[in-house]
Amino acid sequence: MMLTLTIKENESKMFDIQVPSTQRIKDTLNVLMENKLIHVIEHEMYQVFSTRANRSLEIKKTYEENYVFTADILTITYREEN
Numbered sequence: 867m868m869l870t871l872t873i874k875e876n877e878s879k880m881f882d883i884q885v886p887s888t889q890r891i892k893d894t895l896n897v898l899m900e901n902k903l904i905h906v907i908e909h910e911m912y913q914v915f916s917t918r919a920n921r922s923l924e925i926k927k928t929y930e931e932n933y934v935f936t937a938d939i940l941t942i943t944y945r946e947e948n
Contacts, residue, residue, distance in 0.1 A: 869929055872939040875904045880939070891925040891932065895942075904942060911945040 867887045874880040881903065885894050891914055898904045906912055914923045916932070917939035923932045934940070 869934065869936045869938075871934070871936070873898065873904065873942070874939060875906075875942045876944065885929065887929045887934075890928050891923055891934075891940075895925065906942060913943050913945060915941045915943065917941065 868884050869887050870882060870884050872880050872882050883894070883898070895904065895906050895914070899906050914925055915921070916923055916934055918935065918937070919933060923934065923940070
């Protein structure tokens with residue numbers, strides 16, 4: 867099943883994407899990064915947060931495994947290294 871999601875990176879503007887529910891979140895982030903739609907870099911520490919579920923997501927799992935559904939807003943935030 868295809869999901870329509872909104873992506874928001876930090877405080878930048880939001881945009882919508884469509885992804886298969888069986889795709890891993892990390893794979894989606896890689897495609898978005900390769901297409902310069904987000905600025906995630908592999909070595910950076912970041913977190914993906916579901917607005918609908920009000921919790922952090924495990925990026926190595928699929929959208930289905932994270933219980934992400936259409937119309938969710940996924941926010942990407944960065945953590946500073948100590």
